Amino acid sequence: MELLNYIVWNPDMFAFRIGSWGVRWYSLCWLIGLALGYLLMKKLYEEQGITWQERVQGRKKVKVNVFDPLFIYIFVSVLVGARLGHCIFYEPDRFLTSVQGFVEMLLPIHFLQGGGWKYTGYEGLASHGGVIGMLVAIWLYCRNTKVPLWTVLDNMGICCGVTAGFIRVGNLMNSEIIGKVTDVPWAFIFEQVDKAPRHPGQLYEALAYFAFLIVVLFIYRRRGPASVGTGFYFGLCLTVIFTFRFLIEYTKDIQVAFEAGLPLDMGQILSIPFILIGVACMVGGPWMKRLGAK
Template sequence: MGTVGTILYYIHWNPSVGIGPFRWYGLCWLIGFAVAYLLVQRLYREQKIKEELFEPLFLYCFLGILIGARLGHCIFYEPDYFLTSGKGIVEMFLPIRFLADGGWKFIGYEGLASHGGTLGLIIALWLYVRKTKLGIWTVLDNIAIATGSMACFIRLGNLMNSEIIGKVTDVPWAFIFERVDMMPRHPGQLYEAIAYAILFFLMWWLHKRKPEKIGTGWYFGFCLTYIFTFRFFIEYTKEIQEAFEASLPLDMGQILSIPFILLGVVCMFRKGQRR
């Protein structure tokens, strides 16, 4: 069968941009955050941690992830644009784009990097435990147990937006992202979403069987190791996001994943006691 005939069997992907004024990515991001929030709240209750110590967690996590993800994208993926002018620096923090005629328009945060979001979350949680006096490893482990759920929804948002697309392929489950081109490509966003859903169910099952490990850093380490090891290898199926990555031996996603993998392994095997 010829190429045209084969393409008919691929999944043609061109969903609506959202529901009313709400974009799919923003909706998926908020749903994932809300689900993770409720899961961590349940974990706090299981561990009999006071409700007033949980209440500020939402704000710390929200700001940490958003600011970290935004700065991560601007610094690691588009430094030539955002770090070379005053307007670029303003656009790093505000969801606007300056126009050639001197005006500006609201565009939302079009660039968010998961590595930056992870680093921002870790810093935010460090500030949170300084305020609440909770054990840092207990907080990190609780967040890690719920992380897979949010990560899954974020990648589903990328899929709905037809962004972070995969390389051209002839696998029978290839997606044709019609907003991009008419080439069959790996649905890398879907690969990641499935992997993160598996991570969540695995972590939830493990914490039920091994609750005594919460507070040792093991769950946090396992989460980092799982996510970023998978992220390292899945990058081989994805298109590079910025042109400069073509000259690198590894793409930026892989380079940034390595320190998180190493940190995860260290946390898993550290000889820490539950606090």
């Protein structure tokens, strides 16, 4: 293989530095994705007239903003879910078999063999765990604010592509979740990993998620705000994103050793339930609409 034919990839992990302190591209991409998702969700709430609710406090009726708490619910739950998902699904032997491992799962530190510890940040976040955490948070949010559950889920399905796309861009900047060795002309040589040309699986996913965002926004504009609350957009999101995730795994290298002995890797195994739930939501629109009214 002629290495000059491929894209050599070796970016600095830090987007910028101020003295000894710096912001990593990965963290920056997470924040950009969440911020854009927040702004898009806010616009959808306003279009659908659900940002404010009238409530009785004492003897007065007051308007309460029910959108603002959503960001906190989502931000915390996605990070916690993604972290726990990685530790439980991908590295249970490391994090669930010792007290030190359990502490490392919860805190962004690593214990040194000779004693002591160092700050590492959270090294390892799993998208499937993030989705599970997000769903739990949305249920709690709807329970507390009385916003219809299927309305929130559909709006989340419309917005999620932008956040998911930027997270994968962060993975690309980190040279992680790399693809298998290949000779396609657009292969990347991840110098922080090895000198072999590989599929840029992170880039495939990022482009797919951004494309999904454009398509789902087009559908929403054509169908209008009244189409939200049936479960269709939430189902479409799960079905399309996790079907693509299932297929793209064939171009990725395994992330942990035990996957080598499995007929499907962990990403594919975890994607199957989400695909089935997505299809069920898309075909069960009238039933979802009735549930959404409660």
